[in-house]
Amino acid sequence: MAHKFVNQIEPGEGIDDVYIVRDPILRSTTRGDLYIAMFLVDRTGQLNGRMWQATEAIYKSLPKPGFVHIQGRSELYQNNLQIIINNISIVDAGEVCIGDFLARTDKDTGQMFEEVKKIVGRIKNPHLKALAGEFLADTELMEKFCNTPGGVKLHHNYIGGLLEHTHNMLQVAVAILPLYPNVQADLVLTGIFLHDIGKTEELSYDMAFSYTDSGQLIGHVVKSLLMINQKAEVLRAKGTKIEQSVLDTLGHIILSHHGEYEFGSPKLPATAEAFMVYFIDDLDAKINQVTAAIDNELSDSNWTAWKNALQTKLYTKRIE
Amino acid sequence: MAHKFVNQIEPGEGIDDVYIVRDPILRSTTRGDLYIAMFLVDRTGQLNGRMWQATEAIYKSLPKPGFVHIQGRSELYQNNLQIIINNISIVDAGEVCIGDFLARTDKDTGQMFEEVKKIVGRIKNPHLKALAGEFLADTELMEKFCNTPGGVKLHHNYIGGLLEHTHNMLQVAVAILPLYPNVQADLVLTGIFLHDIGKTEELSYDMAFSYTDSGQLIGHVVKSLLMINQKAEVLRAKGTKIEQSVLDTLGHIILSHHGEYEFGSPKLPATAEAFMVYFIDDLDAKINQVTAAIDNELSDSNWTAWKNALQTKLYTKRIE
Amino acid sequence: MAHKFVNQIEPGEGIDDVYIVRDPILRSTTRGDLYIAMFLVDRTGQLNGRMWQATEAIYKSLPKPGFVHIQGRSELYQNNLQIIINNISIVDAGEVCIGDFLARTDKDTGQMFEEVKKIVGRIKNPHLKALAGEFLADTELMEKFCNTPGGVKLHHNYIGGLLEHTHNMLQVAVAILPLYPNVQADLVLTGIFLHDIGKTEELSYDMAFSYTDSGQLIGHVVKSLLMINQKAEVLRAKGTKIEQSVLDTLGHIILSHHGEYEFGSPKLPATAEAFMVYFIDDLDAKINQVTAAIDNELSDSNWTAWKNALQTKLYTKRIE
Amino acid sequence: MAHKFVNQIEPGEGIDDVYIVRDPILRSTTRGDLYIAMFLVDRTGQLNGRMWQATEAIYKSLPKPGFVHIQGRSELYQNNLQIIINNISIVDAGEVCIGDFLARTDKDTGQMFEEVKKIVGRIKNPHLKALAGEFLADTELMEKFCNTPGGVKLHHNYIGGLLEHTHNMLQVAVAILPLYPNVQADLVLTGIFLHDIGKTEELSYDMAFSYTDSGQLIGHVVKSLLMINQKAEVLRAKGTKIEQSVLDTLGHIILSHHGEYEFGSPKLPATAEAFMVYFIDDLDAKINQVTAAIDNELSDSNWTAWKNALQTKLYTKRIE
């Protein structure tokens, strides 16, 4: 049975479906009866939920947050829709269709990953080839790579976003590298493939997009570099030595790919390859962010709301 | 007869060639005799010149700066090479091979301009097509467009640099536009073609690269916009009305293509097309600047000197 | 009959007057009945409106936003005043006293414009005189010039504000120019007269102060320059050539009059005249903004609320 | 006998005049003979001096820096003019015409001071009147006030510059205050009169313009405030109590008159009067700085050299 999305519920409907419960609070009415207030959430939004005949035991059993099965009814209260809950029970994350709760790329991740492998397969420098191969061979990591979002808020913020962003950047690189023959293609391609690989450890996305503790303390920029060094160490243990100068030049691309100190890059780009990865990253992220903001704009106006990260409103009207 | 370049002169040679004279000064020796000190310049550098039997009439006749024919001899003085001048006469700029004095793109400008026309020819939107066509039909302006440098100092700073930069940007756009189907290709292509057209009025390059008064007071960003509005006015007078909203959307790309207020953009990018032109411009300029700096580095070190505009040294060593 | 202002309505009054309707929404009650929620607005504020017996046809007929005639009654609901609407009908903007809806300068615009003309009449330089004259002769534009607000939010944000601001700046200039004999008075006076003329195209003020699309894409700084160049072109067509260097020097004043890149000036002031226009503009705007904020402060405190644009609170207490 | 200015000396002249000696060094030639190298300075520039038959006693007797009487001869050495010194003797500063060594305002300081007193005499508020009067009555301080330069480098950097700058600002205020009736004139006039009074303690100008230790540690902004509080204390001891709130409002004008934190103002303007003093100060300083730079430009170009404090070159050409 299809999930009933939060933004499709009308007043007066019976509800019998799974939602994420968030921020439940136990309160007492003026008469002293206990009730639980909470939010019910899926990927289309959230509603207030009220369970009037509640006990402390029920409250304590609730995940904070987590998946729950709700039985009850929708009603309008002071012009806002809310759900009156008769029954609530915990649901195992494994039984849930995660796509109902987290946005997902609308492209084919399998096909995108095949194309990534094909482009990475062009790398000829033996050190970079070995390194990229070691990553491709780590199937557990590659599965994460295909599912991690591109970010929590700004761009490619959906399941598969990291892959989609990396895939698109590789395509841009393949298209323009012939125009810049002095730029070392192998470094650019490896740099793009691995530039955000640390996001697989920085971001968590089981119920919502958020940062891991480790991700917030260290950041994906440095985490990507650590992962590259670990793979190089593994290769060394197997007898394949990655030249230190190659590792440093690649590492420099990773560390400098945000382009400015204030965006968390501890080094500024100092090679043509680092500049190219930085620009392709910024271009792909900004175009994704801008076109998504324009697509999602609902108002009739020719302008979106103010976008703080861009310090402007966006103009939504197309020519002709 | 081939020009004898300044950086090829050895001590003790006879000199009989054309150079640019700069900053001539009339002085008297301790004994009271008059002499003229000056710099002799071509595109490879400059040397001190001394004319010992000078008169105030000769001094007054000299252009400041300008082309002169020199007869004399080179010598070492305190370990520096200088030219002792016996004869000096003014030369008309028309008789001079300007390429000896100003750096020039090493690409074929005719072929590049053909390719620019071909790419611009793809534009389908009738307003933008008419506008671009009006520029292409202005042969005097197009000749300037093919010769103007891309800048005075930072990137593409040679004759033909504006064309080379515009041509390269158009090629990048053609390569990546298919990857971003929401981005309006006609706006991007017209925006790139005209983004720096104001440099034809901002920069002068008869003997050296410098700014015109008008260029320095108004700047090429706004000058480009003025030129677009003038061409639209000409078209209107001929009966072809360019839709105001098309003109404004294109104008916005021009005004915002430096991307940040502090780089002289009076508006920040507010459309996907404006972001794309800004990024392609920055990418092409920076890669040109970085690869030129690396190519021109003479020292054996793995690093160039500090580059102030980039806030870093550049790493010159290639992998493998 | 005098308009009943929103901030004068008491609970329990009958309402029969014109207001601006904004953001109407069609909703259904728990019982399934349709009603329309909306804001009712004039220049003193806004109230919630509710029309309980509504139909989709009524909803669709409403302007979004626009003028409407309301019949109904005020009531307190949860301590907030709201209007219960029995009847609603569209009103033509032409029948409305716009002054009830938009704030207006309390100075005499006719007299101010006469004084502007008198001061501009002092200009002696023939190029600048011709240019200013061409603007003064454009009666349609001059009518806009007398009505446009000085801005949407920060200063002189009322009908006639642009004229009041320009008029005040001209008076300041006339008062201090004798103290700075090296400064070219004609340039300063023309620069002030035209420095914000682009706001006539940047701002719309039919029902509320807002930006036009064209204004937001191009900005009044560059629009002012474009208008000056258009008038110069018109003059040229009539046989009066404005010297290019005069046009550039005046244009430079326009482009640099915000004084800093981050305030949208693509050029920094590079002449004494540009500095003077920038300072007089900033002085008049800031004094207007500060004294208005102090006048409008209602609390008993000696300080206004935090003013973000000034990065401070303002001290409201006068000495003695 | 008129002073022979450094920029008027020709090769081969006999020299018998007073200069400032700076940075003398005792050295020995290859043969072991001692000589003294030094700079000889007046307000038009400096030259190298060499005294070949020198002793350690002569060296030790020299002021570092100070006034000396020089007898000797000018000569050209490697195309640079230098002075060969036969005799050198110390000169008392009292016997020197200081105007030969320090630039001085070309306006009449007596007349300017009379006008300052007249304008300050308009102040009606009894607290501010008493305070200003106490300063005017301090003849020693007022003499310093009439001689102190306006600054070391940027603007009004000549003897009498502080008075000239204050005088001009008062005239501007008198001219524009009638246009801003809400602004409290007495606060503006007192604020201008005393805004830089601390420069009398911050700057020293006996031989060259420089900072006192105290001036460099505390700064004229805070020093001005300290001096106002000291005068208020003196008045209090005489029985005239200056209202604390008047003192704080005036003090706030002083502390905020640089307008921005980064220019050393510990407070941002928070009253209309503080804004007005800040703007008049900035306007008068910048116009002085710009017109002086344009006047002093010697080259034939239409542009001065780059002015770092203004982040631009200045355009020197006048219209018509």
Next chain:
Amino acid sequence: MAHKFVNQIEPGEGIDDVYIVRDPILRSTTRGDLYIAMFLVDRTGQLNGRMWQATEAIYKSLPKPGFVHIQGRSELYQNNLQIIINNISIVDAGEVCIGDFLARTDKDTGQMFEEVKKIVGRIKNPHLKALAGEFLADTELMEKFCNTPGGVKLHHNYIGGLLEHTHNMLQVAVAILPLYPNVQADLVLTGIFLHDIGKTEELSYDMAFSYTDSGQLIGHVVKSLLMINQKAEVLRAKGTKIEQSVLDTLGHIILSHHGEYEFGSPKLPATAEAFMVYFIDDLDAKINQVTAAIDNELSDSNWTAWKNALQTKLYTKRIE
């Protein structure tokens, strides 16, 4: 009887206690009856209060803000607790236990002040010793010094916070000065003792922490310097002259102790002692701010909310 704190009140309790009333407003119900809405506040939070049978006389008698005795009852209204007031009467601040309303250091102020005196007693330089002694002898000021908060919001924002902060900084200085023998200990100790003494005049803390007018106009940085100069003047009048250079060097420490212009320091540190006071101040303030934020965090998350002043969230989890 112990004060009933706002955060301990349950629904349905009788209330008979003292609170601060804030922002009272007189309103009328739909039936036309008058009532007063207000906030009731103590140091643990605030609640809505409603007095239904109100008169304009009662409203006018209320302090805005001030202490009042409330008799009434708590109730839940739309899930929020509010107090229904039957009786309200003004209470004299002298009868109130101020500690119920303002947070207070949990350290012993008497003991801390003794230790401050002991450490200050180590100062040997006679000028600084005399100056510090003059402050210690001002018992009225010292009592304020022991009670003033360290700030309104960021750190040590409780009664006694200034003393606690100064005391802690002195202890840090005593601990590390032996490690830096070149740093002049007497200057550091005097500098720390007096660095924030102006806060006694800048902050008011009778009912809540706020700024005085004088404090907001002048700021504690400059106020501290004024107070030091006043004490030096008092000493001079008694025959003890404080060397000007000592006063300036100490004054410089005070003026520069915020370390950067944008934090309100009109001078940047220019002595080792000024750097040391700046660093110890910043360290003690930030550690206090960070540990307080972590202690006060109530959520189960490993991270606090975003802290704007620190531009980060804080990680609350301890190791092991």
Next chain:
Amino acid sequence: MAHKFVNQIEPGEGIDDVYIVRDPILRSTTRGDLYIAMFLVDRTGQLNGRMWQATEAIYKSLPKPGFVHIQGRSELYQNNLQIIINNISIVDAGEVCIGDFLARTDKDTGQMFEEVKKIVGRIKNPHLKALAGEFLADTELMEKFCNTPGGVKLHHNYIGGLLEHTHNMLQVAVAILPLYPNVQADLVLTGIFLHDIGKTEELSYDMAFSYTDSGQLIGHVVKSLLMINQKAEVLRAKGTKIEQSVLDTLGHIILSHHGEYEFGSPKLPATAEAFMVYFIDDLDAKINQVTAAIDNELSDSNWTAWKNALQTKLYTKRIE
């Protein structure tokens, strides 16, 4: 035989000693004879060297740069001392007393390292104890740790500077940690011990202080983190697992210890321990930098030259 320092050589001395040769150039005189110009350097400065009877073979044999034995004579040429070289031969770095060429801490490195070990020995947390122990046990690395300079230019820029700086910071931490009981001492001590350990790989100091390629591409901040992760990996291989959360919390201290993005920290401090390490680092570095600049000032003035990194001059006069 003691080294003859460059700043002790007088004109006319015989020279027979070891220096570093830098930037040798082969040139020919006017007569066509070859000679070599070069700089001769030790830790006290540099002089010009000229070898007149030179051959291309000699030129090619010279290190660029490297140690050479020079035989020749000093002479004055145009008032500058230079060395006329008769004989030049390469010297092995192993035979050289490196202290003659590189500045060195004047503290006892052996004793400082013992104290570092003692303080690190206090760490009780088993994860941090194991990690620190693994570093201490790496004798090759610890020897580098004792010799590496603290930096190339700003502070502790001498052999042993890294150890001296780390040692001093640990002493400061031990002195103040008891005053901040909430701060986790083990994290602070481990964080300080390892905060700059990456400088052992970032800096080279065989002949002069400079950056390695790897150091310049990656930077010591991230290098320190990589080294910590490598040691943790080594421990894991030996069966000692370092808790990931401990590793991340320590890593965060390393990454954030520059305190601001613009100083190359990719993360801002988010724990009390990170703030403490940042402040102790900054305090020790700045006090070292300031006292060194004051000690090295040679002029009689009370102020040093302008210090760009501090944005001020420094006041050199001590009180009393």
